[in-house]
Amino acid sequence: MSEPSPSWSGSPASGDEAPLAHDRPVDPRTVAVWRWAALIGAIPFAGAAGVFTISMLIAGSPLGDILWIAYPVLLAALAAGAWWYPAARYRRLRYRLDPIGITITDGILWRTQSSLAQVRIQHTDISQGPLQRRYGVATLKLYTAGSRFTKIELPGLEYGEAVKLRDRLLEAGDGDAV
Amino acid sequence: MPSDERTAPAGADGFEPTLKLHPISWVFVAVNHFKQFVFALIAAIIVGSNRGDAGLWWSLWILIPLVAAAIWHQWVFRYGFSERGLVIHEGLFFRNVRTVDYERIENVDTQRSVLHRLFGVAEVRVETSSGGKPEALIRVLSLADVAAMRERIFERRGTASVAAPIDHAAQSEAESEVLLELPPSELVRYGLIDNRGLIIVAAVFGFLAQSGYFDNLQERGPPTWLSRVPWDSLAELRAVGPVVLGLLVFALLIGFTRVLSVIVALATLYGFQLTRAGEDLRTRFGLLTRVSLTLRRRRVQAAHQTATLLHRLFKRVSLRVDLAGGAGPGGGVESPGQTTQRELWLAPLCAPEDAERLIRAALPQVQLDGLEWRSLAPRARRRIFRLLSTMWIVVSAVPAFAVLGNWAALVVLAPLPLFFVHATLYVRHTGWALHDEFFALRRGWLTRKLSVTPRNRIQSVRLTESPFDRRQRMASIEVDNAGAAAVSHRLKLRYLPKDDAERLADALYRSPAGAEPLGA
Numbered sequence: 001m002s003e004p005s006p007s008w009s010g011s012p013a014s015g016d017e018a019p020l021a022h023d024r025p026v027d028p029r030t031v032a033v034w035r036w037a038a039l040i041g042a043i044p045f046a047g048a049a050g051v052f053t054i055s056m057l058i059a060g061s062p063l064g065d066i067l068w069i070a071y072p073v074l075l076a077a078l079a080a081g082a083w084w085y086p087a088a089r090y091r092r093l094r095y096r097l098d099p100i101g102i103t104i105t106d107g108i109l110w111r112t113q114s115s116l117a118q119v120r121i122q123h124t125d126i127s128q129g130p131l132q133r134r135y136g137v138a139t140l141k142l143y144t145a146g147s148r149f150t151k152i153e154l155p156g157l158e159y160g161e162a163v164k165l166r167d168r169l170l171e172a173g174d175g176d177a178v
Numbered sequence: 179m180p181s182d183e184r185t186a187p188a189g190a191d192g193f194e195p196t197l198k199l200h201p202i203s204w205v206f207v208a209v210n211h212f213k214q215f216v217f218a219l220i221a222a223i224i225v226g227s228n229r230g231d232a233g234l235w236w237s238l239w240i241l242i243p244l245v246a247a248a249i250w251h252q253w254v255f256r257y258g259f260s261e262r263g264l265v266i267h268e269g270l271f272f273r274n275v276r277t278v279d280y281e282r283i284e285n286v287d288t289q290r291s292v293l294h295r296l297f298g299v300a301e302v303r304v305e306t307s308s309g310g311k312p313e314a315l316i317r318v319l320s321l322a323d324v325a326a327m328r329e330r331i332f333e334r335r336g337t338a339s340v341a342a343p344i345d346h347a348a349q350s351e352a353e354s355e356v357l358l359e360l361p362p363s364e365l366v367r368y369g370l371i372d373n374r375g376l377i378i379v380a381a382v383f384g385f386l387a388q389s390g391y392f393d394n395l396q397e398r399g400p401p402t403w404l405s406r407v408p409w410d411s412l413a414e415l416r417a418v419g420p421v422v423l424g425l426l427v428f429a430l431l432i433g434f435t436r437v438l439s440v441i442v443a444l445a446t447l448y449g450f451q452l453t454r455a456g457e458d459l460r461t462r463f464g465l466l467t468r469v470s471l472t473l474r475r476r477r478v479q480a481a482h483q484t485a486t487l488l489h490r491l492f493k494r495v496s497l498r499v500d501l502a503g504g505a506g507p508g509g510g511v512e513s514p515g516q517t518t519q520r521e522l523w524l525a526p527l528c529a530p531e532d533a534e535r536l537i538r539a540a541l542p543q544v545q546l547d548g549l550e551w552r553s554l555a556p557r558a559r560r561r562i563f564r565l566l567s568t569m570w571i572v573v574s575a576v577p578a579f580a581v582l583g584n585w586a587a588l589v590v591l592a593p594l595p596l597f598f599v600h601a602t603l604y605v606r607h608t609g610w611a612l613h614d615e616f617f618a619l620r621r622g623w624l625t626r627k628l629s630v631t632p633r634n635r636i637q638s639v640r641l642t643e644s645p646f647d648r649r650q651r652m653a654s655i656e657v658d659n660a661g662a663a664a665v666s667h668r669l670k671l672r673y674l675p676k677d678d679a680e681r682l683a684d685a686l687y688r689s690p691a692g693a694e695p696l697g698a
Contacts, residue, residue, distance in 0.1 A: 103687070109644070112643075113683065115687035116637075116638040117688075144637040145637055146658035147661060147662045147663035148658045148668065149638050
């Protein structure tokens with residue numbers, strides 16, 4: 001496998017300058033937001049499973065006996081998932097700012113790394129749900145003129161940090177360079 | 179981008195458009211309105227005729243308001259050329275004045291059906307880069323008016339535009355050069371390669387099923403022509419009989435759909451011509467409906483070359499391009515971010531030797547010779563083989579053993595060598611190359627696809643690692659530009675070595691730093 005190496009650089013900014021960029025985590029308070037969100041999201045599911053279990057018990061079906069044991073296990077699993085997943089995602093979620101743009105790493109099983117040059121940003125959103133507002137975190141949404149990844153999201157930033165990051169990303173690219 | 183010019187208060191400079199549509203316009207407007215009902219109407223006639231429904235004819239009254247609306251439309255429609263842009267006045271009760279800046283206008287495309295050509299008129303679509311629907315649809319103008327409009331728009335842009343210095347060449351219609359012409363013999367080849375006939379057969383079948391043709395098949399009994407088939411002589415062949423019959427029907431079906439494909443190809447692509455007009459490319463094609471399209475070079479996001487097995491048999495390839503916004507001439511309901519399904523041909527068919535020349539006409543920076551192609555990860559072949567084998571065994575094992583018993587092992591294991599061959603060939607024909615100016619990738623062995631996208635068109639880069647990727651230290655990479663909305667136009671490559679993928683992602687991400695605006 002001795003292949004000639006391709007021209008990695010060739011662009012105006014080659015990788016040599018090694019910007020002082022480093023991976024940064026988002027605000028740890030976002031873990032709490034995600035945990036609440038996961039718990040709230042689990043309620044309908046747990047409720048439906050509960051109704052099913054009770055109705056099976058009332059109907060005297062043999063399935064009821066199994067479900068009677070399985071239901072608490074399910075609840076425990078949901079709770080554990082709601083507790084573990086946000087923390088694990090928080091540990092994986094990183095963003096890196098460099099002179100060219102921003103790179104966001106996300107995902108636990110399927111890991112993605114999205115890189116977006118600053119000049120490609122069309123417009124931005126900073127959005128906050130009620131839970132996020134309660135904890136003072138925000139989601140930064142970056143829009144490109146692309147066709148598949150038109151929106152790249154960075155959740156869990158402290159609100160002031162999100163504003164600063166947005167201003168930093170918008171200062172050079174004025175959206176002209178599509 | 180949101181086009182403010184759409185609703186900009188017109189006549190801000192006191193300009194009142196005065197030019198009118200062609201006097202016959204109302205016919206085309208009415209026909210177009212009518213088209214929206216025509217399928218319902220045909221269906222009603224076919225279904226209704228079985229039942230003798232007199233109420234059907236009442237539905238024809240709908241034509242009267244249609245025609246009235248069309249005449250009114252023609253009556254109030256005005257267009258004109260102001261200092262800033264093309265101004266269009268229209269509206270029935272709600273008046274609407276639209277100004278489209280000259281420098282924003284990307285295309286002035288025309289489409290002409292048989293009816294248009296009978297009257298010497300054309301339907302004009304004025305497009306900006308906002309994608310999706312055309313900014314202005316003018317139905318219809320005489321050919322002389324279209325030429326005048328093109329001239330006015332591109333001439334104004336030449337003088338008025340400071341922001342887009344690249345454009346000024348576009349005005350010079352005169353310096354056009356024919357890059358490719360497809361004679362009928364090529365179109366026959368295209369028809370044989372392309373399988374549009376099958377789609378028509380499917381559509382007709384679907385229509386017959388919908389209209390209830392198959393409903394009372396049992397009562398009607400076998401059609402008379404079936405009795406003329408020499409069943410007796412077929413029966414003498416015993417077991418071979420059904421096989422022969424099956425093959426015969428299959429061959430007939432293949433032959434029939436191919437003939438249909440050729441007819442469709444001749445009708446839709448007749449007289450295909452690719453020309454260079456200044457900085458832009460223009461395609462013209464169609465026998466009944468004559469389409470003229472402008473492919474503005476600075477909107478080209480990527481070029482794709484496709485070669486199926488049949489393409490290679492005929493020693494041909496197909497070339498198409500993606501435009502920013504993906505606006506084609508096709509009508510239909512479109513929302514932003516969604517592209518029309520119509521292909522933007524650079525060449526429906528051309529010899530492989532011509533491919534690079536034509537790609538370069540759209541993307542001058544492309545240089546396919548001497549590219550350093552890089553391959554997938556060394557273990558990619560094993561992964562593809564394992565993935566296919568596992569999936570096949572999981573799906574087939576249980577039903578096979580249930581039905582066949584001991585013979586099942588044969589069925590379950592037989593395709594494995596095939597999967598191995600596929601994996602080997604796939605890996606051999608898949609790879610990527612990074613040039614200073616563009617990124618190229620090729621995929622597949624049965625259908626071979628080569629895509630090139632200029633690095634300064636890249637919007638964002640995404641690197642993905644699945645759990646399986648992580649175990650094998652691989653990653654997939656996907657590049658996004660402004661024209662890759664269609665699934666088949668995705669620029670994605672899987673099974674790269676992780677190091678390569680990371681360096682590639684980084685290099686591509688750095689590409690647009692000093693990029694010229696792509697003008698989308």
